[in-house]
Amino acid sequence: xxxxxxxxxxxxxxxxxxxxxxxxxxxxxxxxxxxxxxxxxxxxxxxxxxxxxxxxxxxxxxxxxxxxxxxxxxxxxxxxxxxxxxxxxxxxxxxxxxxxxxxxxxxxxxxxxxxxxxxxxxxxxxxxxxxxxxxxxxxxxxxxxxxxxxxxxxxxxxxxxxxxxxxxxxxxxxxxxxxxxxxxxxxxxxxxxxxxxxxxxxxxxxxxxxxxxxxxxxxxxxxxxxxxxxxxxxxxxxxxxxxxxxxxxxxxxxxxxxxxxxxxxxxxxxxxxxxxxxxxxxxxxxxxxxxxxxxxxxxxxxxxxxxx
Amino acid sequence: xxxxxxxxxxxxxxxxxxxxxxxxxxxxxxxxxxxxxxxxxxxxxxxxxxxxxxxxxxxxxxxxxxxxxxxxxxxxxxxxxxxxxxxxxxxxxxxxxxxxxxxxxxxxxxxxxxxxxxxxxxxxxxxxxxxxxxxxxxxxxxxxxxxxxxxxxxxxxxxxxxxxxxxxxxxxxxxxxxxxxxxxxxxxxxxxxxxxxxxxxxxxxxxxxxxxxxxxxxxxxxxxxxxxxxxxxxxxxxxxxxxxxxxxxxxxxxxxxxxxxxxxxxxxxxxxxxxxxxxxxxxxxxxxxxxxxxxxxxxxxx
Numbered sequence: 001x002x003x004x005x006x007x008x009x010x011x012x013x014x015x016x017x018x019x020x021x022x023x024x025x026x027x028x029x030x031x032x033x034x035x036x037x038x039x040x041x042x043x044x045x046x047x048x049x050x051x052x053x054x055x056x057x058x059x060x061x062x063x064x065x066x067x068x069x070x071x072x073x074x075x076x077x078x079x080x081x082x083x084x085x086x087x088x089x090x091x092x093x094x095x096x097x098x099x100x101x102x103x104x105x106x107x108x109x110x111x112x113x114x115x116x117x118x119x120x121x122x123x124x125x126x127x128x129x130x131x132x133x134x135x136x137x138x139x140x141x142x143x144x145x146x147x148x149x150x151x152x153x154x155x156x157x158x159x160x161x162x163x164x165x166x167x168x169x170x171x172x173x174x175x176x177x178x179x180x181x182x183x184x185x186x187x188x189x190x191x192x193x194x195x196x197x198x199x200x201x202x203x204x205x206x207x208x209x210x211x212x213x214x215x216x217x218x219x220x221x222x223x224x225x226x227x228x229x230x231x232x233x234x235x236x237x238x239x240x241x242x243x244x245x246x247x248x249x250x251x252x253x254x255x256x257x258x259x260x261x262x263x264x265x266x267x268x269x270x271x272x273x274x275x276x277x278x279x280x281x282x283x284x285x286x287x288x289x290x291x292x293x294x295x296x297x298x299x300x301x302x303x304x305x306x307x308x
Numbered sequence: 309x310x311x312x313x314x315x316x317x318x319x320x321x322x323x324x325x326x327x328x329x330x331x332x333x334x335x336x337x338x339x340x341x342x343x344x345x346x347x348x349x350x351x352x353x354x355x356x357x358x359x360x361x362x363x364x365x366x367x368x369x370x371x372x373x374x375x376x377x378x379x380x381x382x383x384x385x386x387x388x389x390x391x392x393x394x395x396x397x398x399x400x401x402x403x404x405x406x407x408x409x410x411x412x413x414x415x416x417x418x419x420x421x422x423x424x425x426x427x428x429x430x431x432x433x434x435x436x437x438x439x440x441x442x443x444x445x446x447x448x449x450x451x452x453x454x455x456x457x458x459x460x461x462x463x464x465x466x467x468x469x470x471x472x473x474x475x476x477x478x479x480x481x482x483x484x485x486x487x488x489x490x491x492x493x494x495x496x497x498x499x500x501x502x503x504x505x506x507x508x509x510x511x512x513x514x515x516x517x518x519x520x521x522x523x524x525x526x527x528x529x530x531x532x533x534x535x536x537x538x539x540x541x542x543x544x545x546x547x548x549x550x551x552x553x554x555x556x557x558x559x560x561x562x563x564x565x566x567x568x569x570x571x572x573x574x575x576x577x578x579x580x581x582x583x584x585x586x587x588x589x590x591x592x593x594x595x596x597x598x599x600x601x602x603x604x605x606x607x608x609x610x
Contacts, residue, residue, distance in 0.1 A: 020510075039418050061439075061441075109326045144340040147343075148339075226426060226427070242429075286424055
């Protein structure tokens, strides 16, 4: 994880501080450190548990460092990795397609509703805002996909719905307004540039922070989603990774399937540690990528916000 | 006489840009509302007959289904309780992170960590931490001597609700913290410099500069948080799934189960649609009242 980032709390400062400031800083560090521990600890417990012998977990519970270290949970999972790899493949597919298309559609829409001279700006914005509040949950769009368009079982039903996120459009609009001052677009217009030219030549090049933030939210949404599989998948070959995990945690059938894959009795399967190891396998990529993406993301917020 | 449409026309270009989104949006957000309206007045069960039954579903919801109202009440209690902790916590951490101190980039990474994992894993984490016989929380409480025998955290309604609340705060405060941070970073430093010259200190600066400056954004963040928590669904399914005995059901899981016939219930598309409609109207009222009540916050923007 991100342990090796630049963390130097005791670096010397040249400016002399008052006692009040010192106390404030000490309290600030204390609170932040306590918060961070509460955030990171559960991850450590899961990773540690996934390397712990199953019977040790059952009798002694979870610990910060693995007692009776073993790879057996991972061996059990990867002895017959076909199902997991399939879920991985599908999730990567959903994430890449969904994030790519979603970014394109959301950025274009965010740009248009950020332009003051666009006549129907308020109407379009209202259409988008309205459902973010009044939407009736997932039932309306389930009816649309399953009953009207007959898309049950299709992978389209899994990645398509999340493209239309009103929240992300509004967020993107905020980034665009912050990154591109009106004066610049107006002078471009006077020079005869149309919306497409302004968008691709002026807005897009300075929109990295917005793209990183919205892209991260989209990608996380796709990677972490599981209930679209539970609604639309008719066949386990289209399952999302998180739904595979959900199924493993909640249905005994999945454990039985895994036991028969590795020719073991269900009772002999290290169920507890297998669950934890699956959680690690399902979250791993996000944890590995996130520290790198968040650099853009956090610096992006600063850049966008200073100008806005 | 009609004007000819031309690609060089600004409005045409603008419409081309929003067309993909708008088509999808209308098709999947507005057309389905028509379907909900249609099914809400029928006894449709997912297949077979679909008979118009007038207001029967609404009469049933209002008169004969206390569990539905209980789930709505649970949603409100859970949302109010968790937001009362989550929003101040997110703001406090954002204010601290906004100080230009060493190591803040590290804390940003760690503090946002819970926001990047799925509800399934959050459910797993909290069931491990609060497991009765080998859970870590019971272990700690026993070690400190606060309890003698392990607590079963999931066997009464209020204990299970408490854990749902904690899990929900843990999952969601990060995103609000990041939004607050964005708002804080848009405050010009000169304002604080002027205030320092005038002798304003910590808390005064917070209440006289910081809060008024972020008030408009605060209003939006809070609205999103309220609507988001009233719509909570997957976290509840993966944490308690309504247990014990359906007492921690929230409104979205209640509708979900009657729509799909989960947890031993019959599939009742018609009735679920009626409940979804009632819930949507309820959300609309909450939002309207909220926007009216916080109008003054927006006016700070000036």
